[in-house]
Amino acid sequence: MAEEVKLFGAWGSPYSRRIELALKLKGLQFEYIEENLYNKSPALLKYNPVHKKVPVLVHNGKPVAESLVILEYIDETWKHNPFLPTDPYEKAKARFWARFIDEKFWPAAKKAMASRGREREEAIEEAQQHLKTLESELKEKKIFGRESLGFVDIAAHLLFWLVVAQEAFGVEILTEEKFPAVHELYQRLADEAVFKECMPPKEQLIAYLKVRLGAWTASK
Amino acid sequence: MAEEVKLFGAWGSPYSRRIELALKLKGLQFEYIEENLYNKSPALLKYNPVHKKVPVLVHNGKPVAESLVILEYIDETWKHNPFLPTDPYEKAKARFWARFIDEKFWPAAKKAMASRGREREEAIEEAQQHLKTLESELKEKKIFGRESLGFVDIAAHLLFWLVVAQEAFGVEILTEEKFPAVHELYQRLADEAVFKECMPPKEQLIAYLKVRLGAWTASK
Structure with a gap:
């Protein structure tokens, strides 16, 4: 068909x-x-x-x-190159972590970018708390960050946006020293040829993020 | 095993x-x-x-x-009595609506209960907007509210909590007149023997909700 x-x-x-x-x-x-x-x-x-x-x-x-x-x-x-494992328990874990990234980590990271002063400090702390959770998951249980990119890795592409946004806003959340396993996952994603094809050029993205997040801050 | x-x-x-x-x-x-x-x-x-x-x-x-x-x-x-359809597209729709109920409808409904004045009015309006969306989905497309209870119906059990909370707080969001199809779904759920077994007694729940939501309001 x-x-x-x-x-x-x-x-x-x-x-x-x-x-x-x-x-x-x-x-x-x-x-x-x-x-x-x-x-x-x-x-x-x-x-x-x-x-x-x-x-x-x-x-x-x-x-x-x-x-x-x-x-x-x-x-x-399209069942080839599956993103999700077939075992229901492993599948549940993948869904759990993808939701965690979208619902916990990312809102805190976005807030850290768009806020100032004390509010920003608190958001950075929250985002880092979530990275710590991911760090220990990556180090101990390895449900993602394996050989081929899976469901959670695809969700974790947000780490790329975080690293670019950090540079745009002069905020430090993810560093190699503090979160070596998460940083390694980010680096592995960023180095993938298919990943590079999909993500916008970094400089263009930095300019864009400043406009978008600036507008977000102003509208609050 | x-x-x-x-x-x-x-x-x-x-x-x-x-x-x-x-x-x-x-x-x-x-x-x-x-x-x-x-x-x-x-x-x-x-x-x-x-x-x-x-x-x-x-x-x-x-x-x-x-x-x-x-x-x-x-x-x-446990694959008997399946909640989700097998077709990937129907499955995606079920997931979409369950998330809609949890992420859009329920936060607005909770806010309507826990707030006062203008904030409450706005939350009621938002919750009703979401009920309107559900109403049209129920009437036209019938991806849930069918014969046997499925994934979205199980998610939609929150309608029961809404109806109890409405009574506890004197707020009117879901009425049979305004949302006949949603109300019919609520009624069908509430009439199911297995549903009655799981839900707490209404009076006890009203007392409990007053304490919980009161605490929530106070902490804001």
Whole structure:
């Protein structure tokens, strides 16, 4: 069957890049549609009327939204190079850590970038607490950071955005000294050819992040 | 193989009750351990060191945390009476709506209970906006609210807590007039024998909610 795979994304959206990474890891052909987040297309609003956000994957005309939901959909639809383990318990652990990254680590990291003074100090401390949790998980249990990139590694691509944002905002959260295992995972991701293909150029991203997070701070 | 299934929960925790409901729908035998949320047991802290929260399912000594992750684990481990459809696209939709209920609807509903004045009005409006989304989904697409209880229905058990909380706090969010399809789903859930077994007595719950949400308001 001829497959039609479209990805509605935005170049500066980490979650869009996450799905692009997943599609490329599966070796899938897809059409990429860049959205203007300040003027969203009627197609995006039609395909994701609930959240009105990128990324949206449209497979043979049927839309899937929410990046972790999309990742599972991709993995269940195209079964080669699996992201998730087959064992239900290992699968549950992968889901647990991917959610942890999205729901605990990333909000704290974003807050650290967008805030100032005491609020920033507290957010940095919280984000580092979460990195400490990831560090011990990576060192002891190894449910991710293995040979081939899996579900949690794809979720952990946010580490790349963190490292770029650190540079943009002069904030220090992830360092090799403090979190060697997490830093090693970041480095391994950043060195992957397919990863480099998906992520925006660093300098362009730094400029973009300053605008986006600046706007976020101003709107608070 | 002899299965050992334990559930660490708290009677007033909706997410604990959600897992109890799921285990009973599967007809599984399990040991239930009631936690005191003001003085958590060393076992709970050992099994869920990251979030330190109920519910935690412990299957043959191995812990699983986070209620939607637990639900999928249960469904993949004991395959009879499946909660999730097998088709990847239908599965993605179920995951999407369960997340919507947990991440959009429920936070707004909780805020409406715990706030006052203008803040409450805004939260009520937001929660009703989300109910409107669910209402149209229920009426048109029917991905949940079918014959046997599935993944989204189990997530939607939060409607029961909403209806009780409405009574406790004198707030009106879900009414039969405004949201007939959502109300019908609530009523169907509430009428299920297995649902009644899992949910706490209404009067007891009203008293409990007043204390919990009162404490939440005071701490803000």
